[in-house]
Amino acid sequence: MEILKPAVAGTLESSDCMVTVEPGQGKVNLDLDSSVMRQFGPQIKKVIAETLARLDVTDVNIRVVDKGALDCTIKARVEAAVYRSNDIRKDIPWGGAIK
Amino acid sequence: MINAVGREIPDEILRMTGKEPFQGNSYKEGVPFRRYAPIIRPVMDNTHNKMVKDIHEALVKCKAHNGMTVSFHHHFREGDLVVCMVMEEIHKMGLKNITLAATSLGKAHDALVPMIEDGTITSIQASGVRGKIGEAISHGKLKNLAIMRSHGGRVRSLVTGETKVDIAFIGAPTADEYGNLRGVGGKSNCGVLSYSHVDGDCAEYVVAITDTLVPFPNFPAHISMTKVDCVCVVDAIGIPEKIATGAAKPTTDQRKLMMAEYCTQVVVNTPYFKDGFSYQTGVGGASIASTISLTKIMEERGIKMGFGVGGMTKPMCDLLDRGLCRVLLDTQAFDLDAVTNILNPKHHRITAGSYANPFNKGAFVNKLDYVILASLEVDVHFNCNVVVGSDGIITGAQGGHPDTAQGAKCTIVICPLLQGRIPAICSEVTTVTTPGESVDIVVTDYGVAVNPNRPDLLKALEEADCVPLKTIEQLRDEAYAITGVPNPVEFGDRIVGIIEARDGTIMDVVREIKD
Known part of the structure; x- marks a missing residue:
């Protein structure tokens, strides 16, 4: 799937995460900040x-x-976040792409 | 050397501190020692004036010097202004290598970090350290070892002379010009002055700092004029709304309510729940909810509490006011209700020493039936960690945890299975602060585990069929199944602190965090 525009999902509440995607420069570029980086980063x-x-x-x-x-x-x-960047709002294949 | 809770205590640390590794709770039972006594300068002259115009004059009069040890109490909690006020003056005087021996340190003391960095403060002894000082210690900024000891352990360290306090500063809500001090009647009330009592007995000089000077005699005094050298009046010793930070509303968090219900069921279905039972609890949402639900069952069954002890909150005061508890024995006021309830004649103040000192002829904790505690982590050996966060940073305090856990006949630790993504029930706690031999029952939102060394309690709960019983290993496995197995936190080689057991032996060490 292509990232067509910037999109966000999630919150900064405890036990949640906020994911922001935007079009890249030809590869996956991850910027991760985690409160449990030391134990669960990898x-x-x-x-x-x-x-x-x-x-x-x-x-x-x-x-x-x-x-x-x-x-x-x-x-x-x-x-x-990825679906939102594609404006896909219904018939989302939850659990379809994600095994 | 490996100690009794399986922790490696390097020989170098044993040499440096002159301490022994922890060898089990009863190691020092009955071992005699001579009580330490400070040097006293008698006052007979009836014109002697104890009033000083400012903290600087108090420091000069009390012979402040490089390398001295100064002490403070933490009754003002997050609203404390005394520690920073005094340390700033010490800093201004250019004194170095100070040992800060506070009963506890927290966010109110973040401003001390630059003094750690510039060598003004080179040693810290406290129940624990929250906030930026904890981070600074974990990042190796303190020159010497930080010593974390329980409330009872701190009293022991003073009465044995292991810690010699040169100047004790006692923030007092009210004082008279001759040094009779009380925790009530002023602008920044904290109710009791329990933690400082031992400083009055053991420090070489004692300075009272107040913002409310009252006519002589300020009576009945919580700390007597016979122990006080100087009295200093300042604008404010505390921020009242931050002193009673534990003004907790009853929780509506279903997970906490469930754990509270399990905890109450455990209490009422174990053999010590009978008329005259004794009880201590903390300020966590689940602990408070448990006290409230316990109250209902006490009323239904006509069972009254003999005494409640420790830090006090509204639900405990309500028990007293409603005649469901014979006496409260108060070491610390967690909310404003507890501060004002101290006027009830059955709400007594006790010293930290009579509360929890392992080296007297028997402390109140020894008479506890139940204590309800919280923990950051509990491992499959029932060891608890209440000081070092799962990320390896010093972030909490022992408080009375190890004291009450050892003393009580039934020690219940309430701990959610997961703290965010961190499995709170784990294979090995980051740092051992309370040994598993002191912990009898662990209550989680996924079930209740009983320490295998208490088959009597397990049998009682099995017969009552009141809570989902699991082994501690089952709970750990359930936690890991949800979160994944956490990577061990990477520490550096340098040891930045020690966790002292109640008796002064070493329970564990705290290493520098690796960035």
Whole structure:
């Protein structure tokens, strides 16, 4: 999926994360800030990368500000941001692209 | 050397501190020692004037010097102005290598960080450290080891002379010109002065700092004139609305209410719940909710509490006012209700020493049936961590946690399974502050675990069939299944602090954080 315009999903509440996507420069460029970076940094990066790969997003600037979200929340927020950047608002294949 | 909770205490630290590794709760039982006494300068001259015009004059009169130890209490909590006020004057005088021996330090003391960086403060001893000082210590900015000790452990360190306080500064809501001090009647009331009592007994000089000077005698005095050298009047010693930060509304958080209900069920279904039982609880939402739901069952069954002890909150004061509790024994007021309730003649002030000092002839904590505690982390050995955050940064305080946990017959720790993404029930706590041998029951939102060394309690709860019982390992596995297994936090080699056990042995060390 192509990132057509900047889009945001999520909040900065505890146990949530805020995901911002915008068109990239030909690759996935992740900027991650997490309150649990020391314990879960690599795991969070892995989940974001997997989610983008399943959505077939290869060209994006993605910023994630994480407040201790679980993996399922991170997946959902990334997915929502990507769909929003495509103005996809109905018949969203939740769990379709995300196995 | 590996200590009794399985923590490696490097020989270098044992040498440097002259301390032993923790060897179990009863290691110092009955071991005699001679009580430390300070040098006293008698006052017989009836024209002697204790009033000083400012803190500078007090410091000069009390022979402030490089390398001295100064002490403070934390009854003003987040609203404390005394520590920074005094330390700024010490800083202005250019004194160095100061040991700051406070009963606790918090966000009110963030302004001290530059004094740590410039070598004014080179040692810190406290129950714990919240806020920026904790971060500074974890980043290796303090020259010497920080020593974190419980409220009872602090009293022990003073009465054994391990910590020799040169000048104790006692912020007092009211004082008279001869140094009778009270926690009430002024502009910045904190109710009690329990933590400072031992400083009055053991410090070489004692300076009272007040913003409300009252006519002699300020009576009944909480700290007596017989222990006070100087009295200093300043504009303000505290910010009243920040002193009672624990003015907690009853929580509506369903997770906390569920844990509160489990906790109440545990209390009422264990054998110590009978008329005259004793109880201590904290200020967390679940603890307060549990006290409220316990009250209902006490009324239904006609059971009254013998005594409640420790830090006081409105629900405890309500129990007293409604005749459901015989006496309250107060070491600290967490909210304004507790400050004003102290006027009730059955609401007694006690010293931190009589509350929790392990080195007297028996403290109140030894007479506790139940204590309800919180914890940042609990591991599968039932060890608790209340000082170092899961990210490795010093962020909390021991308070009376290890004291009451050891003393109480039934120690209940309430801890949600997850704190955000952090599994609070884990394989190994970041830092051990209370040993598992002191902890009997862990209450989480996913179930209740009983320490295997308490089969009696497990049997009582199984028979009552009142809460979902799980093993601590089951709880840990459930937590890890949700969050994933966390990477261990990476620490540097340098040790920046020690966690002292109640008896002065070393429970654990705190290492510098790796950036």
